[in-house]
Amino acid sequence: MMSFTSKSIEFFGKNLVSCGCSSNASFDRNKVRNYGKVNSKGCGNGARKLICCKKKNTTQYRVSSMETAEPTLNGGAQAIKDLAKGLNLKSYSETPISPNRLFEVVSDDLQTLNKNLQSIVGAENPVLISAAEQIFSAGGKRMRPALVFLVSRATAELLGLEDITVKHRRLAEIIEMIHTASLIHDDVLDESDLRRGKETVHQMFGTRVAVLAGDFMFAQSSWYLANLENIEVIKLISQVIKDFASGEIKQASSLFDCDVQLDEYLIKSYYKTASLIAASTKGAAVFSGSDSNITEKMYEYGKNLGLSFQVVDDILDFTQSAEQLGKPAGTDLAKGNLTAPVIFALEKEPKLRDIIESEFSEIGSLDEAIALVKSCGGIERAQELAKEKADLAIQSIQCLPQSVYRLALEDMVTYNLQRIA
Numbered sequence: 001m002m003s004f005t006s007k008s009i010e011f012f013g014k015n016l017v018s019c020g021c022s023s024n025a026s027f028d029r030n031k032v033r034n035y036g037k038v039n040s041k042g043c044g045n046g047a048r049k050l051i052c053c054k055k056k057n058t059t060q061y062r063v064s065s066m067e068t069a070e071p072t073l074n075g076g077a078q079a080i081k082d083l084a085k086g087l088n089l090k091s092y093s094e095t096p097i098s099p100n101r102l103f104e105v106v107s108d109d110l111q112t113l114n115k116n117l118q119s120i121v122g123a124e125n126p127v128l129i130s131a132a133e134q135i136f137s138a139g140g141k142r143m144r145p146a147l148v149f150l151v152s153r154a155t156a157e158l159l160g161l162e163d164i165t166v167k168h169r170r171l172a173e174i175i176e177m178i179h180t181a182s183l184i185h186d187d188v189l190d191e192s193d194l195r196r197g198k199e200t201v202h203q204m205f206g207t208r209v210a211v212l213a214g215d216f217m218f219a220q221s222s223w224y225l226a227n228l229e230n231i232e233v234i235k236l237i238s239q240v241i242k243d244f245a246s247g248e249i250k251q252a253s254s255l256f257d258c259d260v261q262l263d264e265y266l267i268k269s270y271y272k273t274a275s276l277i278a279a280s281t282k283g284a285a286v287f288s289g290s291d292s293n294i295t296e297k298m299y300e301y302g303k304n305l306g307l308s309f310q311v312v313d314d315i316l317d318f319t320q321s322a323e324q325l326g327k328p329a330g331t332d333l334a335k336g337n338l339t340a341p342v343i344f345a346l347e348k349e350p351k352l353r354d355i356i357e358s359e360f361s362e363i364g365s366l367d368e369a370i371a372l373v374k375s376c377g378g379i380e381r382a383q384e385l386a387k388e389k390a391d392l393a394i395q396s397i398q399c400l401p402q403s404v405y406r407l408a409l410e411d412m413v414t415y416n417l418q419r420i421a
């Protein structure tokens with residue numbers, strides 16, 4: 001059995017830009033087969049091949065490298081482990097990836113989604129409409145619906161579908177609605193006053209309205225979900241809504257707890273973040289009619305990307321400003337939410353425990369704790385953890401055909417890591 005581990009070494013969008021062609025209009029997203037013959041050239045290290053795809057009748061190329069190690073019965077597991085170890089941060093593209101370019105191949109889908117989101121929130125109550133508008137119009141990266149579209153198109157292609165379906169589109173809308181509801185509630189719990197660069201819903205309309213608006217959006221998304229009439233997807237996504245609550249409860253009940261272990265942190269992160277992303281990518285594959293092998297791989301991709309994403313978010317809370325993030329910075333530790341950088345730092349620096357357990361009662365002790373987390377390698381070890389999960393995500397999508405969609409899914413993983421590079 002051949003195992004592929006392909007790493008993009010050049011971002012396709014770069015070719016679009018360098019050819020002076022900034023729109024994706026010239027690329028028929030349903031006809032990725034149009035890419036000409038795949039030429040392989042050995043690049044001297046034995047197992048890695050450069051793959052160069054030329055688009056028919058154009059001068060545009062996409063270059064990627066493909067691992068062609070063939071695990072044997074005896075050496076297979078070891079080969080996969082070596083492969084995973086070998087994927088260090090440097091092996092990810094160093095060309096900065098912007099979110100706009102990243103989602104270029106599904107930009108039309110995202111535009112339609114934005115229009116539809118406004119109409120499906122459609123609450124009867126004017127206060128709820130204003131609350132929903134406040135957060136939807138504030139923007140957001142639309143990463144989850146973009147993932148739905150990318151997996152939908154990649155798996156549709158795999159199964160020979162002409163186009164994605166109305167159900168794929170509705171799934172993307174439901175997912176963004178659920179994500180937005182979770183942000184409204186999360187901001188109430190975190191007492192955050194800024195989200196997507198704007199005032200939070202509870203800050204603007206009060207906690208009662210924020211709780212109700214979040215509930216309303218969860219309920220509304222459940223209604224749309226039920227109308228998709230797919231029991232597998234209904235079970236998958238209703239579990240996610242339950243997971244959010246479990247994640248928030250877990251977090252709230254372990255504040256300032258210096259005995260919290262890395263695996264507990266990862267479980268909480270799965271509940272709060274990875275569960276929804278995994279359901280997005282798996283649900284998309286289900287609606288293409290994929291077999292369980294593919295749907296599970298898509299689930300693994302979403303789960304590991306989600307974990308990597310949360311670890312990166314937790315690092316950024318230490319390293320970036322509120323202006324850069326569009327939400328408050330440096331508040332996780334202040335509020336006692338001990339994330340990956342702190343958990344790693346606690347292993348090295350016993351003094352940190354005393355400061356955290358005192359709940360920063362002494363003036364200057366929070367700054368001291370932040371400095372300790374940074375000086376004893378907490379950030380670097382968290383970076384390694386984010387990369388470990390990223391590598392697993394990349395491995396899971398090697399079952400997809402080489403296409404602009406798979407490349408964008410790989411670039412999504414790289415983009416996330418680049419945020420902390």
Ligand code: IPE
Pocket residue numbers: 139140141142143196272273309310313
């Ligand atoms: C924020 O998610 C919550 C986390 C999982 C860290 P995003 O960073 O995707 O938020 P928006 O949608 O772009 O605002």
Ligand code: IPE
Pocket residue numbers: 182183186190244272273313327
């Ligand atoms: C992210 O948790 C998951 C959610 C359910 C919102 P965070 O608490 O880290 O999210 P931010 O940092 O507030 O966006």
Ligand code: MG
Pocket residue numbers: 186187190
């Ligand atoms: Mg939060």
Ligand code: MG
Pocket residue numbers: 313314317
């Ligand atoms: Mg956060």
